[in-house]
Amino acid sequence: MQTLGIDLAASPKKTGVAWLEWSGGKARVSKLVVGAADDELVEAMATAHKTGIDCPLGWPREFVDFIVEHQDDHVDVDPGLAADWRRRLSYRTTDLYVKRAVPGIQGLSVSADRIGVTTMRCAALLSQLAARGLAVERTGSGPITEVYPAASLVRWGFDHKRYKGTKAQPRRNQLVDELQSAASWLELGEYEEDCRASDDALDAVLASMTARAAALGLVEPVPAGSQVAAATEGWIALPRSGVKISELAASG
Structure with a gap:
């Protein structure tokens, strides 16, 4: 199985992409780049078994409705409900679910x-994939799934804080060491230094690992009452509570 992890950024320059090959109880990073244009991403997603994208796949439904209504008229809100109303406009159902499920995570x-x-x-990337005939299910049931590397780290037993940015390399080095210790089956190979030097690279690897969890059914299911929201807003593939990172490599 080949999984793809994309740490998407607004510009190609900061976009990390990691290809992982899973076989014989091991995972090998076969390619890792930071800097990828749209056509490269579409081609990579079209060929991977499962892709994890670190980026929301949609907007809150209530926010979309609000924008449409605001175009035609003024919007009135009961002052007593304003804070909750803004929260529902700001965060998707999946964002609120992850916040409740994973202590310390605020998307x-x-x-x-x-x-x-x-x-x-x-x-735009998802639209291009759909034009090529690749089914894009924002719930994550198809070949594309939304991921959140920080939440994945917490669920796998790691500290998700302070590893991002140019000044955070000491903590990033520590995190890479911890990851390799807990997942001795993960072969970073020639790309180990890239993961230590760049959080974009490291997040791309974590995104690819979460895509593997989603492909194996090792993520939390979409709650029955959230299916409609997930289909339009997107749904974060959150590793199931209690699932050990070693289970990612348990099968071929």
Whole structure:
């Protein structure tokens, strides 16, 4: 099995992409790049067994409805409900689910933070995939799934804090060491230094590992009451509670 992990950014320059080959109880990083244009990403996603994208696959339904209504009229809100109303406009059902399920995790708002620009790029990529006949299910049931590397780290027993940025290399080095100790079957090979030097590279590897978890059914299912929201807003593939990282390599 080949999984692909994409740490998507608004610009190609900061986009990390990792290919992992799974065989014989091991996972080998066969290719890792930081810097990928849209056509390269589409081609890679079209050939991978499962792709994990670190980027929202959609916007909150209530936010979309709000924008449409605002175009035609003014929107009135009961002052007593304003805070909760803004929260529902800002965060998707999956964002709120992950926040409740994973202590210490607070995702970005796709409708109120800069991640929205990256999501615009993602939407265009998904459209190109659909035009090629590749079914894109935002619930993650198809070959594409949304991932959140920080949440995956927590579920696998790692500290997700302070490993991002140019000044965070000491912590990133530690995290890579911890990851290799816990997952001795993971072969970073010539790309180990890239993971230590760049959080974009490391997140791409983590995204690819989460894609593997999703392919094996080792992620939390979409709750029955959230299926409709997941189909339009997207759903984060969250590794199941209690599943050990070693289970990723348990089968071929």
